[in-house]
Amino acid sequence: MELSPERLPAQLAREPLRPAYLIAGPEPLRVLEAADAVRAAAREQGVAEREVFEPEGRDIDWNAVEATFRAPSLFASKRLVELRLPTTKPGKDGAAVISGFCADPPSDVTLLVTGGEWSRQHGGKWSEAITGIGHLVVAWQVKPHELEGWIDARLRSRNVLADRAAVQQLAERVDGNLLAAAQEVDKLALLADGSTLDGPRMQALVADAARFDVFRLLDATLNGQPAQVVRMLAGLRAEGAAIPALMGMVVMELARAAQLAQVQARGGNMANEFKAQRIWDARQAGYRRALQRHPETRWVRFVAEAGRVDRIAKGRGRWGVDPVDGWLALERLLVAVADARAGALLAA
Known part of the structure; x- marks a missing residue:
């Protein structure tokens, strides 16, 4: 099944952990938060062991990955195995290993594949195999006309209310950078007093939070x-x-x-x-x-x-x-x- 990053947490809450998840796309924050949702669900469902594979040179050691899939757990009954593919292209060997896993997934392993790119050219039998036993989550970039709605929803999720002028001002400040927007919303959740933020109040709070800009710098x-x-x-x-x-x-x-x-x-x-x-x-x-x-x-x-x-x-x-x-x-x-x-x- 294909899901949006925002729908994934609710799906995870109402079903047992699937054998595999593929989370990829050009928006790093949405990829990260969706992957964090899978990790959190895994912990809640008793997955205590986690192994991470990512390219140290040109590629992942796919023989080691395959051996990990079939090896018994040393410290826990269930494991989360993460494959981090910056280009979301596992190559011929990787595609074969992933497809093999999906054909007969071990009962004690959940596979989480993350990547920083996605398009029709990235998919293939390996991604279809993951979708067949789990979920595909594509983290597209938020379009300019969608940014204000995304910020408003993010503010509400942190119990911060803001009028349209305030949301517009914040959208202009972050200039399309979702990670910066998320950081600003988190700061506003600490600084706001519970009342609805208008334009001048937003400007004042953003100025009060200017000391945090060193992180963005x-x-x-x-x-x-x-x-x-x-x-x-x-x-x-x-x-x-x-x-x-x-x-x-x-x-x-x-x-x-x-x-x-x-x-x-x-x-x-x-x-x-x-x-x-x-x-x-x-x-x-x-x-x-x-x-x-x-x-x-x-x-x-x-x-x-x-x-x-x-x-x-x-x-x-x-x-x-x-x-x-x-x-x-x-x-x-x-x-x-x-x-x-x-x-x-x-x-x-």
């Missing part, structure tokens, strides 16, 4: 969006944000990336490192993109540069060597992280 940096980084820094500066208040998160994220780069350089297990650093699934893609742009040594330099920016912002920079404007120094650093071609900015 860092997401844009890791995801390689230098123009967005420049715009967001300008907005933070205009709102009166202080650089030292931002630098704690900046240093922490760059240090995380440097540690990940070290693990990657020595061929370590990236999945384990993400888990050790408590980096959520939704943010892992941003780190992976950033690690592809820069070698390990450059991340060490980024961390050192962040320390220099912090000193400049606190008035401790070296006169004649460090630029006086801390905002300029921070912009140069984050743009260099976001765009490999901008590395020369650090020497400017």
Whole structure:
């Protein structure tokens, strides 16, 4: 059966866990939340063991996946096996393994396949096999004319009421970014006082929540969006944000990336490192993109540069060597992280 991400939780609540689920599409937030709904349902139904397979190089080790399907559980009676396919294309070997699983699914295994793309060309016998014993959930992007309705529904789900002007204002602020919209709604759920939000009240609450924008700034940096980084820094500066208040998160994220780069350089297990650093699934893609742009040594330099920016912002920079404007120094650093071609900015 094919379902929308929003219908999946209700379906999970009224039936036993299916043997297989395929959740894919170009909207990362909807994919993540649908997959989280399957994980939550699995926990509620006694699935205590979880195994995750994702490409460490060019492809997944499909022999290991097949062996896992047929191996008895070591610690629990039921298992959730996740296959993460960024392109949602398992290839010939993967398609055969998935189809084989669906032809005779083990009673103790639930298969969850997630992917970041979907179209008619992505489907095939393997996806039809999953749909035959489970559910296909396609997470399409929310179209511009649908965004206000999506935001309004999201607000209501968090017990936040807003009039049309307020919803329009929030839609304009997030500019089509569903993850940013979800973050804003969660903040509004904490800041709202229970009354219906109008345009001016929405504007005031959004301004009060401006300190949280450092998270979106860092997401844009890791995801390689230098123009967005420049715009967001300008907005933070205009709102009166202080650089030292931002630098704690900046240093922490760059240090995380440097540690990940070290693990990657020595061929370590990236999945384990993400888990050790408590980096959520939704943010892992941003780190992976950033690690592809820069070698390990450059991340060490980024961390050192962040320390220099912090000193400049606190008035401790070296006169004649460090630029006086801390905002300029921070912009140069984050743009260099976001765009490999901008590395020369650090020497400017």
